[in-house]
Amino acid sequence: MRGRFLVLLGIVAIILTAVSQVLPRQGVQKRIKFPEYDRVTGKIKSLLTGEKATPQKNGYILVEEARLETYVYDGVSRNIDLIIEAPRCLFNFRTRVASSAGNMKVSRADGQAAIEGRGFVWDQRSSTLVISNDVQTVMKNGFMANTKNDQDR
Amino acid sequence: MLLLLIIGAFSPFFAEDDKKEADAGMKIIADNFIYRISKGEAIYTGDVSVVDSQIDIFTDKMTVIFAKPKPKGKEKLKPANNPPANGEKGGGKKDKPKVALSPLGGIGGNIDRIICEGHVIILNKKDRTKATGDRAVYTASNELMVITGGAQLTTKAGVLRAKVIEYNRRTGDLSAKAAVLTKEGKKRNKPAPTDSKGK
Numbered sequence: 001m002r003g004r005f006l007v008l009l010g011i012v013a014i015i016l017t018a019v020s021q022v023l024p025r026q027g028v029q030k031r032i033k034f035p036e037y038d039r040v041t042g043k044i045k046s047l048l049t050g051e052k053a054t055p056q057k058n059g060y061i062l063v064e065e066a067r068l069e070t071y072v073y074d075g076v077s078r079n080i081d082l083i084i085e086a087p088r089c090l091f092n093f094r095t096r097v098a099s100s101a102g103n104m105k106v107s108r109a110d111g112q113a114a115i116e117g118r119g120f121v122w123d124q125r126s127s128t129l130v131i132s133n134d135v136q137t138v139m140k141n142g143f144m145a146n147t148k149n150d151q152d153r
Numbered sequence: 154m155l156l157l158l159i160i161g162a163f164s165p166f167f168a169e170d171d172k173k174e175a176d177a178g179m180k181i182i183a184d185n186f187i188y189r190i191s192k193g194e195a196i197y198t199g200d201v202s203v204v205d206s207q208i209d210i211f212t213d214k215m216t217v218i219f220a221k222p223k224p225k226g227k228e229k230l231k232p233a234n235n236p237p238a239n240g241e242k243g244g245g246k247k248d249k250p251k252v253a254l255s256p257l258g259g260i261g262g263n264i265d266r267i268i269c270e271g272h273v274i275i276l277n278k279k280d281r282t283k284a285t286g287d288r289a290v291y292t293a294s295n296e297l298m299v300i301t302g303g304a305q306l307t308t309k310a311g312v313l314r315a316k317v318i319e320y321n322r323r324t325g326d327l328s329a330k331a332a333v334l335t336k337e338g339k340k341r342n343k344p345a346p347t348d349s350k351g352k
Contacts, residue, residue: 070190117186127190135197137181 029053032063036096036124044078046070046124048091048098061091068098068122080109084122084129096124104131113139179205183215193219193265201269207278212289213271220265220293267291273300283307284318296322304329311336 032053036046050063068084085107089100099121106115106129119132184199195217203210269289276283287302297319304318306329315329 115186129186129188129190131186133184135181135183135186137183137186137197139179 027055032061034091034093034096034124043073044071045127048124053091056090059092059094061093062088063091063098064088066091066098066100070127082129083107083109084120086120089120098122098124106131111140113137179203181215193221195219209274209276209278210269211272211274211276212269214269216266216268216270217264218266218268264293266293280309282309286318298322 030052032048032050034048035044036048037043038045046068048063048066048068050067051065052063054062054064056062064087066084066086066089068082069080070082070084071078072081073079083106084104086100086104087102089098089102089104091098101119103116103118104120106117107113115131115135115137117131117133117135121130121132122128180203181197182200182202182204183197186195186197188195197215198213201210201212201215203215267290271287273286273289274283275285275289284300284304284306286300286304289298289300291298300318300320301316304315306313306315306318312335313329313332314335315332317330318332319328319330320326321328
């Protein structure tokens, strides 16, 4: 009786292992949205979207055509602050961290300034952005005061 | 926009002309960049270069610290530790310095301080004026730029070495503590602090 149980247990283990190898590649979702909310105010802090999301191992999700928006609030009105874009990135649903070793771009919503770099980590919970290599910030209006930008906020 | 302040802070060291030319755009190049929205600081590290039509800045590390948001109107009722959304500025058009925008405009709000650390070189492309030091700190509230650590100001008139070189952007006063002015190979002690208008 005990032998049969062990055999059955082994079969179940094999099946589960096989399924676990397959499942991560399944469940591809399109046009995904992963919002992050401020725990105190309940307002949305940032939103990660992607054209396609493919589950990976260890809780990661491969997001293609990733776009992350952060928000600022002027009273009740919500404005887009930053836009972070990457051809693809890995997003850990548990830690809420998005990362990529590839090229990425950060821009202001009005296009007045942009940062490009290679390799980034975005911690959605702490709202921290790290760009690892070849950082270039370009500002269209140079050092001149840009009153328009001020008003945009 | 941090650059706005950087340049604004340093520009009086240099030429104050042709602001239109400065409007041609600028670029910051660095190895790494960290932006902590909730802490209100952006850090460029690793061979940081600020390239503009008027001046260039080179340093090992440049930290931009943004001013804490000031609650406005009804928002004053909120607890102090209850920042809006991403922990940053809720907006508020009052109390904004004239050039107070962050590297990407609205992301960090008004600038409190800009700190350049390690091999700081501020170079005016037009008149070749150069300020160097180990550390340069610009404080927005008093518009004071302080260069320390082997501070040196090189102009056509000579080289001014000092323990501390301070430039008040608001008044245009330049002061140097424990300064030595070297002119055409000759050295002469300069009474400290020494104040002079402009460059």
